[in-house]
Amino acid sequence: MPEPVRALIPRLRAICGDDGVITDTAQRRTYESDALTYHAAVPGVVVLPTGTEQVAAVVRLCAEHGVPFVPRGAGTGLSAGALPRDDGVLVTTSRMRRIHEIDIDNACAVVEPGVANLDITRAAAPHGYYYAPDPSSQQVCSVGGNVAENSGGAHCLKYGFTANHVLGLEVVTPGGEVVRLGGKAPEAPGYDLIGAFVGSEGTLGIATEITVRLTRAPERVSTVLAAFATTDAGGAAVSAIIAAGVLPSAVEMMDALSIEAAEQAVACGYPKGAGAVLIVELDGPASDVEAYAAVVERLCREAGAFEIRAADDPDERARIWKGRKSAFAAVGRISPAYIVQDGVVPRTALPDVLRRIAELSARSGIRVANVFHAGDGNLHPLVLFDDAEPGAAERAAEVSGAILDLCIEHGGSITGEHGVGVDKACHMPAMFGPSDLDAFDRLRRAFDPQGIANPEKLLPTPRLCGERPAVRKGEHPLVAEGAGDVF
Amino acid sequence: MGSRRDAEALVDALGASGAALRPGGEEDAVGGCVPRIVAVPPDPGAAAALMAAAARHRLVTVARGHGTKPVWGGVPERCDVLIDTGRLNGVDHATGDLVVRVGAGTPMAELEAELAKAGQRLSVDAVVAGSTVGGVVATGLSGPLRLLHGPVRDLVIGMTTVLADGATASSGGRVVKNVAGYDLGKLHTGALGTLGLITSVTFRLHPVPPARRFVRVSVEPGDSAAVCDAARALRASQLVPSAIELDWPVDGPPELQVLVEGAESGVGRRAAAAAALLGGRAGVGTEPPEGWGELPGAPDDLLLKLAYPLTGLPEALDVLRSAAADAGVGVAVRGSAGTGIMYAALPRSAAAEEAAVDAVSRLRAAPGDGRASFPDAARAPRPRHPHLPGARDEIPGLALMRAVKDRFDPHHLLSPGRIAGGV
Ligand SMILES: Cc1cc2nc3c(=O)[nH]c(=O)nc-3n(C[C@H](O)[C@H](O)[C@H](O)COP(=O)(O)OP(=O)(O)OC[C@H]3O[C@@H](n4cnc5c(N)ncnc54)[C@H](O)[C@@H]3O)c2cc1C
Ligand SMILES: Cc1cc2nc3c(=O)[nH]c(=O)nc-3n(C[C@H](O)[C@H](O)[C@H](O)COP(=O)(O)OP(=O)(O)OC[C@H]3O[C@@H](n4cnc5c(N)ncnc54)[C@H](O)[C@@H]3O)c2cc1C
Numbered sequence: 081m082p083e084p085v086r087a088l089i090p091r092l093r094a095i096c097g098d099d100g101v102i103t104d105t106a107q108r109r110t111y112e113s114d115a116l117t118y119h120a121a122v123p124g125v126v127v128l129p130t131g132t133e134q135v136a137a138v139v140r141l142c143a144e145h146g147v148p149f150v151p152r153g154a155g156t157g158l159s160a161g162a163l164p165r166d167d168g169v170l171v172t173t174s175r176m177r178r179i180h181e182i183d184i185d186n187a188c189a190v191v192e193p194g195v196a197n198l199d200i201t202r203a204a205a206p207h208g209y210y211y212a213p214d215p216s217s218q219q220v221c222s223v224g225g226n227v228a229e230n231s232g233g234a235h236c237l238k239y240g241f242t243a244n245h246v247l248g249l250e251v252v253t254p255g256g257e258v259v260r261l262g263g264k265a266p267e268a269p270g271y272d273l274i275g276a277f278v279g280s281e282g283t284l285g286i287a288t289e290i291t292v293r294l295t296r297a298p299e300r301v302s303t304v305l306a307a308f309a310t311t312d313a314g315g316a317a318v319s320a321i322i323a324a325g326v327l328p329s330a331v332e333m334m335d336a337l338s339i340e341a342a343e344q345a346v347a348c349g350y351p352k353g354a355g356a357v358l359i360v361e362l363d364g365p366a367s368d369v370e371a372y373a374a375v376v377e378r379l380c381r382e383a384g385a386f387e388i389r390a391a392d393d394p395d396e397r398a399r400i401w402k403g404r405k406s407a408f409a410a411v412g413r414i415s416p417a418y419i420v421q422d423g424v425v426p427r428t429a430l431p432d433v434l435r436r437i438a439e440l441s442a443r444s445g446i447r448v449a450n451v452f453h454a455g456d457g458n459l460h461p462l463v464l465f466d467d468a469e470p471g472a473a474e475r476a477a478e479v480s481g482a483i484l485d486l487c488i489e490h491g492g493s494i495t496g497e498h499g500v501g502v503d504k505a506c507h508m509p510a511m512f513g514p515s516d517l518d519a520f521d522r523l524r525r526a527f528d529p530q531g532i533a534n535p536e537k538l539l540p541t542p543r544l545c546g547e548r549p550a551v552r553k554g555e556h557p558l559v560a561e562g563a564g565d566v567f
Numbered sequence: 568m569g570s571r572r573d574a575e576a577l578v579d580a581l582g583a584s585g586a587a588l589r590p591g592g593e594e595d596a597v598g599g600c601v602p603r604i605v606a607v608p609p610d611p612g613a614a615a616a617l618m619a620a621a622a623r624h625r626l627v628t629v630a631r632g633h634g635t636k637p638v639w640g641g642v643p644e645r646c647d648v649l650i651d652t653g654r655l656n657g658v659d660h661a662t663g664d665l666v667v668r669v670g671a672g673t674p675m676a677e678l679e680a681e682l683a684k685a686g687q688r689l690s691v692d693a694v695v696a697g698s699t700v701g702g703v704v705a706t707g708l709s710g711p712l713r714l715l716h717g718p719v720r721d722l723v724i725g726m727t728t729v730l731a732d733g734a735t736a737s738s739g740g741r742v743v744k745n746v747a748g749y750d751l752g753k754l755h756t757g758a759l760g761t762l763g764l765i766t767s768v769t770f771r772l773h774p775v776p777p778a779r780r781f782v783r784v785s786v787e788p789g790d791s792a793a794v795c796d797a798a799r800a801l802r803a804s805q806l807v808p809s810a811i812e813l814d815w816p817v818d819g820p821p822e823l824q825v826l827v828e829g830a831e832s833g834v835g836r837r838a839a840a841a842a843a844l845l846g847g848r849a850g851v852g853t854e855p856p857e858g859w860g861e862l863p864g865a866p867d868d869l870l871l872k873l874a875y876p877l878t879g880l881p882e883a884l885d886v887l888r889s890a891a892a893d894a895g896v897g898v899a900v901r902g903s904a905g906t907g908i909m910y911a912a913l914p915r916s917a918a919a920e921e922a923a924v925d926a927v928s929r930l931r932a933a934p935g936d937g938r939a940s941f942p943d944a945a946r947a948p949r950p951r952h953p954h955l956p957g958a959r960d961e962i963p964g965l966a967l968m969r970a971v972k973d974r975f976d977p978h979h980l981l982s983p984g985r986i987a988g989g990v
Contacts, residue, residue: 512748
C-alpha cells in the first residue's frame with residue numbers, strides 16, 4: 081500500500097469507524113474491478129461511509145493530502161468507471177441504502193445513493209408509481225451509479241435516461257464541500273449543474289442524496305413480438321413504425337445467433353427459423369395502446385413478419401421478454417468469452433451498419449451476436465471468442481474496435497449507456513476534437529481543480545492513450561497572445 | 568455610446584472575422600445598455616473568429632437572437648459587441664431518425680413549419696412570436712408541453728458553441744442515446760449566453776399526435792388549494808395529459824385547461840374523463856383557449872415567476888394573492904399547474920411593486936424547495952432588488968457556478984452579471 085494512503089488510515093477509521101475501513105488485502109481484492117473485469121487494480125483502502133458527513137470528511141481528507149478517490153456503487157459498471165487506484169481511496173456507498181421519502185403528492189422519492197434502482201420502484205409500486213429508468217442490472221445497480229453513468233434501460237426510448245428523472249442532488253464536491261442542487265421544485269436558479277453532474281462518472285464528486293421523479297404506472301401495457309427472416313426486414317419494420325408516428329416505450333431486436341443462444345439457455349420459444357425477432361412494447365392510456373398496437377402489427381406484417389404474438393398480461397409479457405433479458409448470459413453459454421460493445425448509430429443507419437458488422441465478422445472469423453435497442457440505434461454487439469485460443473482476444477478486440485469506428489463513421493456515439501470510464505477514454509478523440517475535449521476539461525477542473533476525483537476516467541490522458549499533441553490546456557493561444565491589446 | 572471613432576476602431580479590431588459590422592443604436596440596447604457595435608456573423612466560422620478577436624481586445628459580447636426583449640435573467644453589466652445570430656440559421660432534418668440539427672438563429676416558427684411537413688414537432692412551446700432557437704435554448708424557458716415532454720434541456724441531444732476565447736466546442740451528438748463526455752448542452756441551456764455563444768443545437772423530435780382536445784373547467788371554489796388539488800388529481804389519473812394549465816384572471820374564477828393528445832379513437836374519451844374528474848361544467852374543444860402558453864397580463868406589467876413543488880404551490884399562490892389584495896392591486900396568474908411553474912402579472916404601480924417585493928421576500932424566507940423570482944429584468948420592480956433578502960448570494964451551488972463561469976469565461980466577457988447570483 082503506497083505510503084500516502086497508509087498515512088490516512090487512522091483518520092479514515094476515526095471518520096468511518098473500524099468496520100467502515102477495509103485494509104485487509106484479500107478483502108480489498110474483492111473490489112478490484114467493476115463488471116468489466118478486464119480492468120483490475122487493488123484499491124489502496126476501501127471506506128464504507130454511512131452518511132453524507134462521513135463522505136464529506138473522507139473527501140476533505142483526500143483533498144488535504146492530494147490523495148485520489150474513486151466513488152463506487154454496486155460495481156456493475158461496464159466501462160471500468162469504478163476501477164480503483166492502488167494509491168487512492170475507494171469510497172463505496174453500500175452502507176448508504178436508506179429510502180428517505182416516497183412523496184407521492186409531488187411524484188418524487190428522496191434516496192441515498194446506495195439504494196438499488198429496483199427498490200425505488202418496489203417502494204413506489206403500492207401507490208401506483210414507479211421509477212422509470214430501468215437498466216437490465218436494476219436489481220442490484222445503485223441509484224448513485226445510475227446518476228454517474230446516466231443509465232438508461234429498454235424503456236428509455238419513450239421515458240428518457242436517468243438525466244430526465246433526477247430533480248435534486250446532494251453532492252460532496254472534490255473539495256469536500258456539501259452542495260445541494262435542485263430539489264423537489266421543477267427548476268432551480270442558475271446553471272443546470274444537475275445536468276452537468278448526471279453522467280459525470282464520478283469525476284465531479286460523490287452524490288450523497290438523490291431526489292428522483294416517480295412516474296405514474298401506465299393504464300395499459302402491450303407487448304408485440306414479431307419474427308422476421310432477416311434483420312433487414314426487422315429494421316424496415318422499425319422504420320415504418322417510427323414513420324407512422326408511433327412512439328413505443330421499447331423496441332428491441334435480436335439476430336439469429338442471439339436467438340439461438342437464448343433458445344438454448346432459457347427455451348424462450350421464439351418462432352422457429354427467425355433470422356430476427358423484434359419486441360415492441362407500447363404503454364399509456366388503454367385507447368392509445370390498443371390503437372397503436374394494431375398499427376404496429378400491421379406494419380410488421382407489411383415488412384414481412386411471418387409470425388406475430390401479442391401479450392397484454394404480465395405473464396405473457398414476461399415470456400416474450402425472457403429471451404431478450406437472458407441474451408447476454410445466454411451468449412456466455414455458447415462462447416467461452418465475449419466483449420459487449422455499446423455503440424450507437426442513427427436508427428436509419430442500422431441496416432447498413434448491421435451488414436457491415438456481418439462483413440467484419442465474416443472476414444475475421446469472429447462471431448458477432450447482435451442484441452440491441454433498435455428504437456434508439458443503441459447496438460450491443462457481442463463479440464464472441466475463445467480466450468484459450470492464442471491471439472483470439474486480440475482479434476476480438478480489433479473487431480469490437482472496428483464496430484465503434486463504424487458507429488462514429490455513421491455519425492453515432494462510442495457509448496449509449498455504459499459510459500466511457502477507462503475502457504473508452506482513448507476512443508474519445510475519435511468522436512470529439514481537441515477543443516471539445518478541452519471544454520469537457522474546463523468543466524471538470526471547475527469542480528475538481530486538484531484532479532483527485534476519479535482521475536484518468538472519462539477523458540483521455542497521455543499516460544493511458546499516449547501523448548496527443550493536439551490536446552491543449554489553459555488559455556486560448558489567441559487570448560494569451562493578444563492579452564495586452566485591450567480597448 | 569457609439570461614437571463614429573469608437574465604431575471605426577472596433578471595425579479594425581473585428582473586421583477580419585468576416586462578420587458584417589455596424590455601430591450600435593438605441594434600438595439595439597440590451598436593458599438600456601447600448602452596444603458599441605453590432606456584428607452579424609455569416610456562419611459559425613466567422614462567429615468563432617469574431618469571438619476570438621473580441622476576446623483578444625477584452626470586449627464584452629452579448630448574443631441576440633430575435634431580441635424579443637433580451638433581459639430575461641438580468642441586464643448585462645456591459646455590452647461592447649452585440650452578436651446577432653440571424654444568419655446562423657438553417658434546418659437539417661433527419662426525418663427517419665426524429666432528429667434535427669438547427670442553426671441558433673433560426674426562428675422557431677420556421678423550424679416548426681419545416682418539421683410539420685414530416686408530421687413531426689419539437690415538443691417545446693415557442694412562447695413568444697419571433698423567438699429564435701438559440702434564444703429559446705439560452706433562456707431555457709418552457710411552456711405547457713413541458714408537463715409531458717420535460718424542459719427544453721431534455722430534448723437537446725447535441726450542441727455546438729463558441730466559447731469566450733473563440734474556441735468552437737461541440738458536445739453530445741446526433742443520436743438520442745449517448746453518454747460520451749459531459750453533457751455540456753444542459754449546462755448551456757438556460758445559461759443566457761454567459762458560458763458561450765450557441766451556434767447550433769440538435770434536438771430529439773416527436774411525432775405530431777393525430778388528435779388533440781382541450782378541456783376547460785372553472786374551479787369552484789376559486790381558492791388555491793382547490794385549484795392545485797384538481798391539477799394533482801389530473802396528474803395522478805391515467806389520462807396522461809400533455810399539459811395542465813391554470814389561467815386565473817384578475818377578476819373571475821380560475822380555469823384549469825387540460826390538453827390531451829393521442830390516437831383519434833381515444834382523445835374524446837380521455838377528454839370526457841378529464842372533465843368528469845374535475846367535476847365542473849367542462850368545455851371540450853380542439854383549439855387552444857385564448858392566451859394558451861402566453862404570459863399573463865399586459866406586456867408592461869410586473870412579472871413574477873413561481874417554481875414550486877406541487878404541494879407548495881397553493882401556499883405560494885396564497886401569499887402572492889393576499890399581498891396583492893392587501894395592496895389593492897389585481898394579479899393575473901397563468902402557467903403550468905401540472906409542473907408547478909407559474910407566472911403572475913401585476914399592473915405596474917408603486918403599490919404593486921411594494922406588493923410584489925413583499926410577496927417575494929416572504930416566499931423566499933419560507934422553508935422548502937420552491938422559488939419566487941422576477942425573471943425579466945425589464946418587468947421587475949425598479950430598482951431591481953433593494954428589498955430582497957440576499958438575492959445575489961442565496962442560490963445553492965453558487966460557488967460551483969462561479970467556478971464554471973471562471974473556467975469557461977475567465978475574463979467575464981460573455982454577458983457578465985446576467986445569471987442569478989451575479990454570475
Ligand atoms: C448485466 C448488466 C446489465 C446492465 N444493463 C444496463 C442497462 O440496461 N443500461 C445501462 O445503462 N447500464 C447497464 N449496465 C451497466 C451498469 O449497471 C450501470 O452503469 C449502473 O448505473 C452502474 O451502477 P453501479 O451502482 O453498479 O455503479 P458502479 O459500477 O459502482 O460505478 C459506476 C460509476 O459510477 C460512479 N459512482 C458510483 N456511485 C457514485 C456516486 N454516489 N456518486 C458519484 N459517482 C458514483 C463510479 O465512480 C463509476 O464511475 C449493466 C450492467 C450489467 C452487469
Ligand atoms: C410562458 C413564457 C412567456 C414568455 N413571454 C415573453 C414575452 O412576452 N416577452 C419576452 O421578451 N420574453 C418572453 N419569454 C421569454 C422568451 O421565450 C425568450 O426570451 C425568447 O424565446 C428568446 O428568443 P429570442 O430569439 O428573441 O432571444 P433574445 O431575446 O434575443 O435573447 C434571449 C437571451 O438568450 C441569449 N441568446 C440568444 N441567442 C443566443 C445564442 N445563440 N447563444 C447564446 N445565447 C443566446 C441572449 O443573450 C439573451 O440572454 C417568455 C417565456 C415563457 C416561458
